[in-house]
Amino acid sequence: MTTKKKILLIDDDKDFLFATKLILEKGGYEVFMAEDGKTGVEMWKSVSPDLAIIDMMMETWGEGFSVLNKIRATDTGKNTPLFMLSAVDLQGPYQSYEPPAEFPKVNKVLHKPVKAEDLLSYIAQELGGK
Amino acid sequence: MNTKAQKPLILIIDDEEALRDGCRQALEKSGYAVLAAGEGVEGIKIAREQIPDMAFVDLKMPNISGMEIIEILSKDIPDMVLIMITGYASIISAVEAMQKGAYDYLPKPFSPDQLRALTRRGLDHRNLKIEARRLREEKERMEKSFITFVSHEMRSPLVVIRQYIESLKAIAGDRFDKDVTDIIERCSKRIQGLEEMIEHWLDLSRIEDGTLAQKKDPLNLASIIARSTEEMIPVCRKKGISLETNITENLPEITGDEESLVRVFTNIIGNATKYTPEGGKITVSAQHDEYYVTASISDTGTGIPHDKIPFIFEPFFRVRGKEEKHRGSGLGLTFCKKIMESHSGGIEVTSREGEGTTFILTFPARIPAA
Numbered sequence: 001m002t003t004k005k006k007i008l009l010i011d012d013d014k015d016f017l018f019a020t021k022l023i024l025e026k027g028g029y030e031v032f033m034a035e036d037g038k039t040g041v042e043m044w045k046s047v048s049p050d051l052a053i054i055d056m057m058m059e060t061w062g063e064g065f066s067v068l069n070k071i072r073a074t075d076t077g078k079n080t081p082l083f084m085l086s087a088v089d090l091q092g093p094y095q096s097y098e099p100p101a102e103f104p105k106v107n108k109v110l111h112k113p114v115k116a117e118d119l120l121s122y123i124a125q126e127l128g129g130k
Numbered sequence: 131m132n133t134k135a136q137k138p139l140i141l142i143i144d145d146e147e148a149l150r151d152g153c154r155q156a157l158e159k160s161g162y163a164v165l166a167a168g169e170g171v172e173g174i175k176i177a178r179e180q181i182p183d184m185a186f187v188d189l190k191m192p193n194i195s196g197m198e199i200i201e202i203l204s205k206d207i208p209d210m211v212l213i214m215i216t217g218y219a220s221i222i223s224a225v226e227a228m229q230k231g232a233y234d235y236l237p238k239p240f241s242p243d244q245l246r247a248l249t250r251r252g253l254d255h256r257n258l259k260i261e262a263r264r265l266r267e268e269k270e271r272m273e274k275s276f277i278t279f280v281s282h283e284m285r286s287p288l289v290v291i292r293q294y295i296e297s298l299k300a301i302a303g304d305r306f307d308k309d310v311t312d313i314i315e316r317c318s319k320r321i322q323g324l325e326e327m328i329e330h331w332l333d334l335s336r337i338e339d340g341t342l343a344q345k346k347d348p349l350n351l352a353s354i355i356a357r358s359t360e361e362m363i364p365v366c367r368k369k370g371i372s373l374e375t376n377i378t379e380n381l382p383e384i385t386g387d388e389e390s391l392v393r394v395f396t397n398i399i400g401n402a403t404k405y406t407p408e409g410g411k412i413t414v415s416a417q418h419d420e421y422y423v424t425a426s427i428s429d430t431g432t433g434i435p436h437d438k439i440p441f442i443f444e445p446f447f448r449v450r451g452k453e454e455k456h457r458g459s460g461l462g463l464t465f466c467k468k469i470m471e472s473h474s475g476g477i478e479v480t481s482r483e484g485e486g487t488t489f490i491l492t493f494p495a496r497i498p499a500a
Binding site for chain 1: 290292299301
């Protein structure tokens, strides 16, 4: 049996983590969850996942971005696919977030809630199937 | 605000030295701090520097009159309580002074007790005024942050519920009977509706606090209509309704916010699709005269009963009340009306039951820059 690919989920909403974990496990992935940015970065280092999904807006606005930066700065984080979850838009409906040019690469921005089939297909695109 | 000693600071502006001294003694005895000036220019200077809580100003003085001093100080230091000191004969000027911003007047001659009583009352008035303003500011601040609060606190549980429904379908969807799937689908739709309602309600608050529809770009209504109809074609096709446009060439430009105007059009067209039966038609047309560009959206739908027309722009009003088949957020037309108002435009509706409804949007034509 091949080992399952590992996905790290970082989001401060326990229920969102759990709901997404169920979808990912159904998709055949091993799922690790972190409820805050700090734990997320630590788990990234200890687990070395194949992909991470990070909520843009945790405790503070922009928390997700600093997590993304920290992960991209690690050796394993340079080329691993990273997805961002877009938060509730507080700026108004038309000003969707545009990351600055020098910003570390995000492979995909997902909008909550994420459809199960979309989520699994985006991941499969990045990880080349199971 | 006055951050000096705890003692309330009172300024006396009067050219009679005896009166100044008398007031000072009376007030200091009651624990107030007192400043005094013998004429207006000096008095205004002291007031600006020391920001007293309250000032007594004599009406009849050389150089600047008490009336002018009150006018200047009530503008300069709105929190300062101003009292006009006046002789018995000049009640009329006292009234004038009060119109200019004085809180009250004190007729001469007065006793130390009268002076102290009025001082107490004036300071109470000041405290109430400041407190009222603080509360008003607090309320405004809360209203602003309420928008943020709602958007996060109310929407995140809904997002989570929808995510759970997604996972429910993912892990067990193939084991559900059709009626179970139907129930889940209905729940999902209703939650989505609730999310939409919150979203629309937030939009309304954003229009009110000025964070939405603020762009003032030169716009071509034809391209806005093209974008809107393009967006609505799939819905119309699905419902078997034809969507046509009829736009005069060379429409003058209008001024406004493209995104919110597209939403006005998609909103109205979307409504039309809900009330137009299969085989019906929705026509969007635009024309202009010298001053206005007018767009109209007509459908061949069920129409709106005459007596309901005045209410359709009200939040949460539903033409057919509880029997309404198509439950939107109930805020769509309210949104449209507010957006049109923010464009100095108008929105009107004419309708005949059984024949159809027409919405007419009017925009002032943009005056080209010289």
